[in-house]
Amino acid sequence: MASSRRNRKTTEKELKKALRNRLEIPEMLDTKLPHIEADGNKEIIVDGCKGIVEYSQSRIKLNTGTLIVGFTGDDIEIKNYSDSQTVISGNIFSIDFESMG
């Protein structure tokens, strides 16, 4: 019973992916993925943040649902924080992604 439901989900995912490829719909429109906008290395806007995983002076890790996005930098701070949009500013050196599996 459970395996048939899992199979149905997999088929649904594959179908959606195939349809998106056929219609050439950009990955950006997939609402499950976070939308990240960078203004150089000074300001980054992350849409769809579910929570903060880690927050220190040099590192911020955000939970975006499907991914954990990490920002490393110098004197980085959160300019604005809400569940719809998070604005990170400072000297950002790197961005890394971890899959939630």
Place this chain on the structure above:
Amino acid sequence: MLIIRLIRFLKGYVSFTARGGFIERFVNLCTKNKIPLWNLKRKEDYLEADTTVKGYKTIRESAKRSGVRVSIREKHGLPFFAHAYRKRVGILAGMAFALLLVALLSSMVWSISVSGNTELTEEQILDAFYENGVRVGALKSKIDCEESAYRVTRKLPELSFASVNIIGSRAEIVVNERDEKPEFPDESHPCNIVASENAIVLSVEANIGHPEIKAGDAVIKGDLLISGITENADGSSNLKTARGKVFAKVEKEINTREQNFTFCRQKSEKDRYLLYVLGVKLPLGFSVGKINKTSCSEYLTNGEITLPLGIIKEHSYSVSDETELPEEYKTLYSAKKYCEHYRNIFFESEEIISESVTENKNDGSISFSGNYEIKKDIGSVKAILVDIS
């Protein structure tokens, strides 16, 4: 971003520090409980952040659950400012008065500009509009732009169009002057253009007809300038109404005659300044009287907009009764005035190329003669008599 900062200022906000416990959990709980946070800064062992007044009142629960201690660092915004100065009634009254004053002054016209006039002076137009309610200090709600513009066009027949636009506290008057109806020459009778006086031709503009002279030619009165008889290619002739302009250099002379002038000496003069503020003239001295009074004004302006702020200078002088002067001075003065007077009358529409005034002394009497070279159209129409029989 500015509007957000303004809203935050108007509603008031709190800067606080959060120490100990789990900072990340605290921030997540705040978001979950709909407490807005901004300007989050992580320090060594604490967090600095801003939140709304309402948000700070409900932050305790999130702090308790995450083991964080929160304390207010600073309070910002209008509610806190008003609370601090709540006992100072004067400030409130002053602010209210200032707001009322700004509202009142914004409802009036403080600057009027005129554009589009060439023949009529700005003063004539402003006077006409003044009588119809468009003036400095008038309430904008009392001005009927369309009606006043219509009345002014009726009052000043030189205007074909007038409009008033009120932009902020400025009234822009735009006018258009009427063009005179052009005269159409009678083309039913053939005619020539001949010289009306002796001259040296400067330029010939023959619209209809054949030019008989060229620039540099000397002509005497009655000479043919533009002929109305034109020859066709087959040798036959046509009779036309010649039209055109012949500009020529003409010499003129004005000789003085005796003039009866009364000569007076200036006795005293007075000046007074007035401060012009929002349509009100504030005198800065005693009145200078009404005899021989002139005034000039200077307003604060940037070239486009004139502010209702300026200085008016009034000047008046008084003269003594008739003063005896040496006959020589009297003759000189009256001769000069005579020349100037007739020069303006005779050559009002002509261009003066050169002028020289010479003084003649004969048997103790002095006279003046002004010699002028003027540029004028010397063409005059002369009908061509045709014998039909």
